[in-house]
Amino acid sequence: MSDANRTDFTNPSTFxxxxIPGLEMAHVWIAIPFCAVYIMAILGNSTILFIVKRQPRLHEPMYYFLCMLAVSDVGLSTAILPKMLANFWFNSREISFNACLTQMYFFHSFSVTDSGIFVAMALDRYVAICHPLRHSTILTNCVVAKIGLAVALRSTVFSLPYPLLARQWPYCRTNIISEPFCSHIAVVILACADTRISNHYGLFVLFCVKGLDVFIIAVSYIQILRAIFRLPTKEARLKTFGTCISHLCAILLFYFPVLFSSLTNRFGQNVALHFRVLMANVYVLMPPMLNPIIYGMRTKEIRDRLLWLFAHKGK
Structure with a gap:
């Protein structure tokens, strides 16, 4: 290989x-449910935003955080799905090096944002249940805005090293990514250099950032459960715990696929590649679609507003 050709390949212009390796012949059909899920995610999260905006009594910290989650979920889906659908339906497989790094950044940024919002929502539930008389004075609109800004800044700071580290590596093996989008680990494994710093940083974010989030959420819910069990009647305990069910379901839906996808990409060489890729897609697609359904069905105020809208449309 000539030096000129090697230089071009070391700095690929495209990936x-x-x-989904092994399922290329089914891409056209796989894209149909993916597209349906994406449309439902856009419609569901937009509906949440519309209802909260139009209903003054929903202008509370819990619903502000839910709106932040809706915006982040739409961003997470949009960072991935349009290019994936273009690949599956129109065989548009090429993505420029810079576009790949940009997709990588937004994918990881919105993922960290989701995790931070779940922490904020857990703290809101903790204050509402453990210190109900002080809830309005602790979580004022100003405090909620500062929490939202802190979550956004944190996601920016912790996600920026992903593309910066990936950019510095030479890519002289192949420019073929065995996934439908540019995640950090999928790009870095193509580098022909010692990429331990990238791998270690990815694990740092997984365990020390998202892991810390899980720890804070767990501590919050331990305190919440202690407060619930101290309530005098079974009806009061069930009613109070019911306000947390939707949040717990969304947390489990988000963190389990994150952990599985991150660990199998690094250590699951014995796991079939197409299964790993499908799980990564579940991690990206399902929470943005299901979160509005979970909160819409489990939150009385949102459910009542939805029923009111449909009732008036039918007249």
């Missing part, structure tokens, strides 16, 4: 996204 090739394979999609």
């Amino acid at each position: 090739i996204l394979l999609g």
Whole structure:
């Protein structure tokens, strides 16, 4: 190989996204449910934003955080799905090096944002249940805005090293990414250099950032459960715990696929590649679609407003 050709290959102008290896013949059909899920995610989260905006009695910290989650979920889906659908339906597999790094940044940024919002929502539930008389004075609109800004800044700071580290590595093996989008680990494994710093940083974010979030959420819910069990009647305990069910379901839906996808990409060489890729897609697609359904069905105020809208449309 000549020096000129090697230089071009070491600094690829494009990557090739394979999609789901082994299932290429089914890409057209796989894209149909993916597209349906994406449309439902956009519609569901937009509905949440519309209802909270139009209903003054929903202008409370819990619903502000829910709106932040809706915006982040739409961003997470949009960072991935349009290019994935173009690949599956129109065989548009090429993505420029800079576009790949940009997709990588937004994918990880919105993922960290989701995690931070779940922490904020857990703290809101903790204050509402453990210190109900002080809830309005602790979580004022100003405090909620500062929490939202802190979550956004944190996601920016912790996600920026992903593309910066990936940019510095030479890529002289192949420019084919065995996934339908540019995640950090999928790009870095193509580098022909010692990329331990990238791998270690990815694990740092997984365990020390998202892991810390899980720890804070767990501590919050331990305190919440202690407060619930001290309530005098079974009805009061069930009613109070019911206000947390939707949040707990959304947390489990988010963190389990994150952990599985991150660990199998690094250590699951014996796990079939197409299964790992499908799980990564579940991690990206399902929470943005299901979160509005979970909160819409479990939150009385949102459910009542939805029923009111449908009732008036039918007249």
